[in-house]
Amino acid sequence: xxxxxxxxxxxxxxxxxxxxxxxxxxxxxxxxxxxxxxxxxxxxxxxxxxxxxxxxxxxxxxxxxxxxxxxxxxxxxxxxxxxxxxxxxxxxxxxxxxxxxxxxxxxxxxxxxx
Amino acid sequence: xxxxxxxxxxxxxxxxxxxxxxxxxxxxxxxxxxxxxxxxxxxxxxxxxxxxxxxxxxxxxxxxxxxxxxxxxxxxxxxxxxxxxxxxxxxxxxxxxxxxxxxxxxxxxxxx
Numbered sequence: 001x002x003x004x005x006x007x008x009x010x011x012x013x014x015x016x017x018x019x020x021x022x023x024x025x026x027x028x029x030x031x032x033x034x035x036x037x038x039x040x041x042x043x044x045x046x047x048x049x050x051x052x053x054x055x056x057x058x059x060x061x062x063x064x065x066x067x068x069x070x071x072x073x074x075x076x077x078x079x080x081x082x083x084x085x086x087x088x089x090x091x092x093x094x095x096x097x098x099x100x101x102x103x104x105x106x107x108x109x110x111x112x113x114x
Numbered sequence: 115x116x117x118x119x120x121x122x123x124x125x126x127x128x129x130x131x132x133x134x135x136x137x138x139x140x141x142x143x144x145x146x147x148x149x150x151x152x153x154x155x156x157x158x159x160x161x162x163x164x165x166x167x168x169x170x171x172x173x174x175x176x177x178x179x180x181x182x183x184x185x186x187x188x189x190x191x192x193x194x195x196x197x198x199x200x201x202x203x204x205x206x207x208x209x210x211x212x213x214x215x216x217x218x219x220x221x222x223x224x225x226x
Contacts, residue, residue: 042216091157101146105157
């Protein structure tokens with residue numbers, strides 16, 4: 001399967017815990033994007049990363065959220081001290097080239113905060 | 115501020131009919147307009163996309179119509195099938211920015 005992979009698919013956390021979401025881009029893709037989808041809403045851009053660099057984090061909340069895309073391994077979206085409002089579906093997308101515009105999405109991680 | 119407005123919110127069509135979903139944008143710098151299809155529990159899948167140098171693009175039963183002066187674009191699904199039942203999102207982006215700006219989605223139901 002050469003598609004974008006995300007894990008876990010479902011994640012349940014209690015308020016105050018940490019959530020770590022992982023994304024492996026399509027083979028050969030070095031550009032990764034994270035989006036958040038609230039119920040009955042469209043997707044909202046969070047962050048754009050290339051290997052070892054954060055290019056655009058204009059959609060990331062200023063506190064508790066961070067993202068990385070290391071030289072080796074998947075991209076990680078980390079949410080510290082989760083609150084109920086963080087409950088959402090988090091999607092990762094990847095593209096082959098900068099400016100390519102064609103972004104391919106993974107199946108998402110559904111985070112539930114209890 | 116919502117930069118891409120999508121309508122209708124939901125749409126019911128009979129099998130064989132034409133489904134039409136509309137989007138309007140505000141940012142004249144947008145230069146790429148994709149449509150995504152999303153089934154429940156799945157990620158969005160790129161369906162078809164258009165750039166503003168053409169007024170129409172067709173791929174199979176799916177057609178994008180683009181009106182640059184009106185800042186509007188629409189998705190037409192010809193001969194709609196029950197398997198087309200999904201949520202459709204329009205989006206837009208611009209050169210120099212990698213982020214897609216999405217509409218709120220249209221839930222399409224095609225009755226057999």
